[in-house]
Structures are given as structure tokens and as C-alpha cells.
Amino acid sequence: MYKEIYLVDDEELINTIHALMFRKLGLEERLKSFTNPELALDYLRFRENPEERILLFLDINMPEMTGFEFLEFMTLEKLPPTIDVVIVSSSIDTKDQIKSTTYSDYVRGYVSKPLNLRDLDQLLSGEKTFPNSIAS
Secondary structure (H helix, E strand, O other), X not given: OOXXXXXXXXXXXXXXXXXXXXHHOOOHHHEEEEOOHHHHXXXXXXXOOOOOOEEEEEOOOOOXXXXXXXXXXXXXXXXXXXXXXXXXXXXXXXHHHHHHHHHOOOEEEEEEOXXXXXXXXXXXXXXXXXXXXXXX
């Protein structure tokens, strides 16, 4: 089970919609919501226990820093592989899905925005396969 769940999307409305779904699952106390990806990175960099597992839902298209730039920082800074990233995007461009596989140390799946309860249930149930998974 994940110690924390991060929502990283520049649109507050999307984070709110996703947070409501986590509330329905009784997991709102584990949520950290970020509209600024740089702040989310700081939280990842300075965690008390970097070995605790985190599930991070990451948007690709953000103005300050793209999701791919975020993943590049994670890779360059060698953040621990205990961070499981699921890309949540409205992009239907297969190039984005393919590019996300280059970050296989972190990226565990690619799902369409907005999340739905069925996808969340699968992601959190401990199943090894993620919905619309691009990485195993």
C-alpha cells in the first residue's frame, strides 16, 4: 500500500475531481495535491523516509514544467524507485505514450483524464497491471 498519493496537475479543478474520488475510497488523508510541479518535486526530494512507497498521478501538459521534464528531474536526481508514476493525460498522441516508456524506472501506466473509480480501484488494489498500462 502507498504511504502517500500525489496529484500533480496545473488545473485545480482536475485535482479536486480526483481528490473527491479518493475521498470515496477513504484515502483522502494520504493525498497531497499540487498545481505547481516544482513544489511536488521538492516534497519528493525532502521526504523523511524515501523508502516509503508513493503513487504519483502526473499530468503531461503543464505550463511551468511538463510531466516529461518532471520525470527527467526524477531521473537525473536519482529519486528512489519507490515512486510509482501514472501519467494522467488528455493527450491522445501515441508519441506521448511511447515517450513515457523511456522513464520505465518510475512510470507504471498511462491513463486518460479524468481518472475513474474503476481505474483507481485497480491501481490501488495491488494489481501488478495498471489500466492502459504501457509498462509492466
